[in-house]
Amino acid sequence: MFTIDRAFVATSHGLGELGLCHARLQDDARFPWIVLIPRIERVRELEDLGPGERSLLMDEVLAAGRAVRAVGKALGRPAPKLNVGQLGNITPQLHLHVIARRPEDAAWPGPVWGFGKTQPYGPAELSAALAAARKSLDF
Amino acid sequence: MFTIDRAFVATSHGLGELGLCHARLQDDARFPWIVLIPRIERVRELEDLGPGERSLLMDEVLAAGRAVRAVGKALGRPAPKLNVGQLGNITPQLHLHVIARRPEDAAWPGPVWGFGKTQPYGPAELSAALAAARKSLDF
Numbered sequence: 350m351f352t353i354d355r356a357f358v359a360t361s362h363g364l365g366e367l368g369l370c371h372a373r374l375q376d377d378a379r380f381p382w383i384v385l386i387p388r389i390e391r392v393r394e395l396e397d398l399g400p401g402e403r404s405l406l407m408d409e410v411l412a413a414g415r416a417v418r419a420v421g422k423a424l425g426r427p428a429p430k431l432n433v434g435q436l437g438n439i440t441p442q443l444h445l446h447v448i449a450r451r452p453e454d455a456a457w458p459g460p461v462w463g464f465g466k467t468q469p470y471g472p473a474e475l476s477a478a479l480a481a482a483r484k485s486l487d488f
Numbered sequence: 489m490f491t492i493d494r495a496f497v498a499t500s501h502g503l504g505e506l507g508l509c510h511a512r513l514q515d516d517a518r519f520p521w522i523v524l525i526p527r528i529e530r531v532r533e534l535e536d537l538g539p540g541e542r543s544l545l546m547d548e549v550l551a552a553g554r555a556v557r558a559v560g561k562a563l564g565r566p567a568p569k570l571n572v573g574q575l576g577n578i579t580p581q582l583h584l585h586v587i588a589r590r591p592e593d594a595a596w597p598g599p600v601w602g603f604g605k606t607q608p609y610g611p612a613e614l615s616a617a618l619a620a621a622r623k624s625l626d627f
Contacts, residue, residue, distance in 0.1 A: 395550060407542045407546055411534060414533070430577060431534075433574040434572065434599070435570075435573075438571070438597035450577060458578045459601065462598065463598040
């Protein structure tokens, strides 16, 4: 049975289900950031997915890219750049990060992972970010 | 005409040509690390590639994963984990990083990008790393 690692639940908000992945908005107001978790048991690396699953995943990375851009725009911080990462050094369950980046953001031009201290969204911004992400993803 | 940003040439060694990407070994003995650069003009994001190109790219990320594992093994530092990243905040030409990671490496469990100081390979290790990567990639 597929279950999501508790680490994701503690740090992000569920957005909805794509064809392959469960999508979550990272609760960090510094960066528009979606985490995609393929709904497949016990996978840790891209190579653990089948070819059809990898193709779906690529499509969903692109969709998540559009969604994080929509979040940035909704928050008045449009982002010209996307960053995509598959690390899993801390939480091994396969997941991909899709993040909208801008030269004015706190970590630019470095990576966001492990950078500084998470800044959880305030209620109004969280609501706007979730709405923008869900609308972009057709949820 | 497709040309490679000089930033890559300064920091890595050409391995050969895959179906879509030019592959390079990052000159950093701390991490087995391949950079894949799609041989397409003026692309900056995954969304700038066509569907067939994205599919090829995914295949080549997997091949690069096997190759960085082979490099780690050849250097006596087999790596249980892979990290994949598409950032481009500093060098905008589209490129993907594929890195073999191990709990004993310098940056673990953080990301390698921007971490500490690059440690260029010595001649014998570089030669072994290039040979292992090229063999794995069928060059």
